[in-house]
Amino acid sequence: MTRSKLTRRGFVRRGSGAAAAGITAFNVRGAHAAGKLSMGFWDHWVPGANDTLTKLVNDWAAKEKVEVSIDYITSTGNKNLLTIAAEGQAKAGHDFLAFPTWYPADYARQLEPMDDVMGELVKKNGAVNATVEYLGKSGGKWIAVPAAPGSQMKPPCSRIDLMKQHAGIDVQAMYPAGAAPKADAWTWDTFLAAAEKCHKAGVPFGLPLGQTSDAVDWVGALFQAYGAQLANAKGEIVVKSDAVKQVLEYSKRLVQWLPQDVFSWDDGSNNRWLVSGRGALIMNPPSAWAVAKRDAPQIAQQLWTHGMPAGPKGRFAPFLPYFWGVWSFSKNKTAAKSLITALCQPAAIAQLVEASQGYDLPSFANLTTLKTWGEVEPPKGTLYHYPNPHSHQIQTIAAAPCPPKMANQIYTQATMTRMIARVTTQNESIDKTIDWAQKELQGFKRA
């Protein structure tokens, strides 16, 4: 089999011209003339989403004469993380993989620079937010490209009826479909009052406080809304601050209005809480709504995804981008870059978003107003505000802005939720908890 050996310069030259036409192209002909390409994508939760991605890859492969092999790797049981670790160690495996949030930074030295690809994409699709740069760049270079499949936000998903009835909050009026939010009064203090009212009405907010991603994400956004950092951008430990004390005090007040067992919740518990009709609000991507649409349509009709509450330092929303990163040991980097570029074209992204029922989020500014989010129902407009179309909130990730390798430790070891657990379930003093966190953080500074 003949394998195309395109140089990087050649690729960029062709890519630039082709990008203007909508897609990059090789000028190589003949069956599989451009060699083989193997890839590991994230196995999507939403049924059918993988099929659309497969079709897009196959269309590209047929056009570019590349023999492709696709593996969908589940994140259940961290199979995707194990695959990344194994391939990183063995320096063999797929040509490119889907890397969740922190993992491009962890494998930065083994990833091919993607400045050429990102340069073109940003020109065409608009800028990416600061969180994507924070996670996808290393040493000033792009090491991975933000992928729509799997990228998600975890904003509140509220019950329209219960919030109106018990908390006196009209979430649809606050976040109207097709229009800018009118949510100045939607603050963490309002949130606390609403949590209390809903708890007293027997439909408490379902906010997990375990050590899994859903718990860490909303708690991270809460910390940032109060300006509470555990470590700053230089990696200096700054946990001993009034802001951290303030947010822990706030958490103590909030936790009393949450279900008792939230400390043992996993990432599915909050979804079940909402779909079973037991709660008035959770913070999650639209997967809970999609399940409700299938299993409990009467609940789905009452669900509205909207923005996060604001704190003294701003309105922060948890954003978790997935990335596509090309291994430096890949044997067909040129084809990998070409495919990634093709999959990030607006038309391809629109198809992916449609197939995922609005779950997938492109990271590019020009692609946050695709028709899917405005049109999916019930109720119509339920996901309109999910992609942050009015840049109403700052998309962030827990533990940012401290250096990603240290932030990854804070995130995966759930330092923030453990701090809340210590001051609430263990009745530990705030000062003692901060001392404990300080020691943990010192350990995370290991090089």
Added chain:
Amino acid sequence: MAMNTVASGGPALVRPTRTGLQKAMKRRSTIAFLMALPLIIIILALVIYPAGYALMLATLNKSMEEFVGLENFEFLFDRETFWMVVWQSCLFAGSAVIFKALIGFIVAHLVHNIPLKGQRKWRGMLLIPWVIPPAMSTLAWLWLFDSSYSAFNWILEGLGFERVLWLGEPGWARFSVILVNVWYGAPFFMIMYLAALKSVPEQLYEAAEIDGAGWWQRMWFITLPMMRNIIAITVLFSLIVTFANFDIVRVLTAGGPIDQTHVFATYSFKLGIESSDIPLGAAVSLFMFPLLGLAAIFILRDVTKRGNQT
């Protein structure tokens, strides 16, 4: 080929000279080595190499670029969470093995006393928890323990009791992971003890009965001494497996709440894979080795001593 000529009164005997290789192949030790070679290769590939690799990883820094000697271990010794994991692993393995041994022993006696005709059915049924893949059966337990929707809490509430936070409160969470481990592992003890019971000569009991020995004396002076080696080896084997348990804790609690159910394997996974600190994860997993090594030395020494006495 060179030939040896042996001078004698009769016709000369010509015997082929053996090469070094041929001589070596005739030696019993060589044959033994060759026969053991497949096993040696398997042990080298699947035990020695991974263990050596883990040891090597544990001596690297986080980015796996520099040799740092025992720094990872020093770092762990300074962590409150690590010592909590050591304590929890010992508590988990110790209590689970004691209960498994106790329940296995009692159930083995009960099954042993069932008439032979029906015994097979009971043996089969009692082995079910042990033959179901633990990741799957633990999922069922997870649903049973779910504090919001579980059958256990539904029954408790029906009986007028408070709901129990099976996996949300540290004490109950530890109880739950130990309970599931006992449920899963007790049939193994049962089947081993049952086999041991069947090998005890009936004449010993008959003689003891003639001497007027009661149930307790027969148990203390005949059954237990006859089963000692099986008990010791089963306990050792189970201790190793329980100490290294991953799936039950991972599925039920993932180490929470507040790390209070983490054991070595889950903590190692948390640090090594989830937090991308493979050297530190390797150091945690290696910490099991000296603990289990000590247990193995004491138990096996005892077994060997008794073997030499008999």
